[in-house]
Amino acid sequence: MRQLLLYCRAGFEKECAAEIQDKAGQQGVAGFCKLSNNSAFVIFEAYDSESLASFYRDYDFDKLIFARQWCLLVDEKLELDPADRVSAVVQAALGAELRNLGELRVEYPETNDGKTLSTLARKFTVPLRQALRQCGVLLKKENQRAPVLHLFMLSGKEAYLGLSYPENNSPLENGIMRLKFPSEAPSRSTLKLEEAFIQFIPKDEWETRLASGMNAVDLGACPGGWTYQLVKRSMMVVAIDNGMMADSLMDTGQVKHYQVDGFKYTPDKKNVYWLVCDMIEKPQRVGDLVCDWLINGWCQESIFNLKLPMKKRYETVAEVLEAMQQKLKEAGLRVRFQAKHLYHDREEVTVHVCKA
Numbered sequence: 001m002r003q004l005l006l007y008c009r010a011g012f013e014k015e016c017a018a019e020i021q022d023k024a025g026q027q028g029v030a031g032f033c034k035l036s037n038n039s040a041f042v043i044f045e046a047y048d049s050e051s052l053a054s055f056y057r058d059y060d061f062d063k064l065i066f067a068r069q070w071c072l073l074v075d076e077k078l079e080l081d082p083a084d085r086v087s088a089v090v091q092a093a094l095g096a097e098l099r100n101l102g103e104l105r106v107e108y109p110e111t112n113d114g115k116t117l118s119t120l121a122r123k124f125t126v127p128l129r130q131a132l133r134q135c136g137v138l139l140k141k142e143n144q145r146a147p148v149l150h151l152f153m154l155s156g157k158e159a160y161l162g163l164s165y166p167e168n169n170s171p172l173e174n175g176i177m178r179l180k181f182p183s184e185a186p187s188r189s190t191l192k193l194e195e196a197f198i199q200f201i202p203k204d205e206w207e208t209r210l211a212s213g214m215n216a217v218d219l220g221a222c223p224g225g226w227t228y229q230l231v232k233r234s235m236m237v238v239a240i241d242n243g244m245m246a247d248s249l250m251d252t253g254q255v256k257h258y259q260v261d262g263f264k265y266t267p268d269k270k271n272v273y274w275l276v277c278d279m280i281e282k283p284q285r286v287g288d289l290v291c292d293w294l295i296n297g298w299c300q301e302s303i304f305n306l307k308l309p310m311k312k313r314y315e316t317v318a319e320v321l322e323a324m325q326q327k328l329k330e331a332g333l334r335v336r337f338q339a340k341h342l343y344h345d346r347e348e349v350t351v352h353v354c355k356a
């Protein structure tokens with residue numbers, strides 16, 4: 001197995017490729033990427049299968065920003081006969097000596113064409129799972145600790161077959177976190193912060209880290225989608241933006257709105273836990289600002305978006321994160337960083353940083 005399949009947002013194949021090549025390269029895994037624009041996936045082919053296997057096993061998937069999911073390809077592209085798709089998959093799995101896998105996911109690229117495969121993928125899952133169980137490729141019962149088999153359908157006639165490890169993959173179908181838009185929220189942006197909380201903060205820590213009564217500051221808050229997520233968790237929010245906040249949020253009594261510049265606002269007291277920031281600004285400027293908040297002790301944790309430039313998007317994100325880490329280290333702060341191109345993000349990535 002010399003190839004990794006990485007799923008990403010359509011239009012971000014170059015970023016996904018630049019990142020995997022950079023990060024695998026740093027671990028001594030040389031290779032090249034195969035991609036086509038707007039396909040929503042990338043294949044990374046390593047020159048050496050053993051080093052790829054250990055990279056895939058040991059490198060923390062959560063450190064990848066642009067990949068939503070990754071799996072090791074077990075074979076070249078499979079040809080599927082629409083009259084009997086099951087046999088080709090079973091043969092390929094047996095040929096690769098796959099045994100005792102815990103789960104089957106039939107997936108597809110998140111493109112307009114890809115999405116038309118969702119019904120087929122759902123219907124095909126049932127007979128394929130049954131056949132794979134009968135021949136021992138899959139365990140008789142779903143097991144969330146055993147490896148996952150991915151059939152990534154490119155069309156009704158072609159697919160890739162891959163393998164991932166549940167301790168180091170995305171647990172989500174297609175790597176996508178689907179969330180329902182809360183009708184009371186003033187903007188769809190609300191889903192970005194909701195997804196970020198789920199992605200970055202373990203559920204069993206929500207009671208202490210997303211607790212009611214906490215103070216939060218939201219820079220670039222209007223009309224209030226992010227503030228809504230904080231208010232919903234019974235926090236007190238200072239919303240900074242020259243625009244207008246939704247009345248429904250102001251009516252809660254939990255929000256103070258100041259129409260001032262987010263780069264100039266400083267809190268009166270050091271009682272703010274969360275700083276969130278969705279201002280449309282140069283990523284370097286936002287990175288510097290968040291560092292200042294942490295260094296001055298004005299917040300404990302932050303979630304913010306880095307709006308991506310038109311070109312060199314991966315390189316820009318990597319540079320900004322590197323500069324932030326350096327600045328915080330020089331100030332003697334130990335922090336943890338996580339960054340992800342979330343499903344609800346567009347031309348931006350979401351970053352979480354907290355004091356270690």
Ligand SMILES: C[S@@+](CC[C@H](N)C(=O)[O-])C[C@H]1O[C@@H](n2cnc3c(N)ncnc32)[C@H](O)[C@@H]1O
Nearest residue numbers: 187189220222223224225226241261262278279
């Ligand atoms: C993408 S919108 C924020 C959407 C918001 N997070 C929500 O969920 O509704 C960006 C906001 O940043 C604000 N903004 C941009 N630069 C700013 C600055 N220097 N200070 C304060 N707000 C700023 C804009 O007025 C705009 O409302």
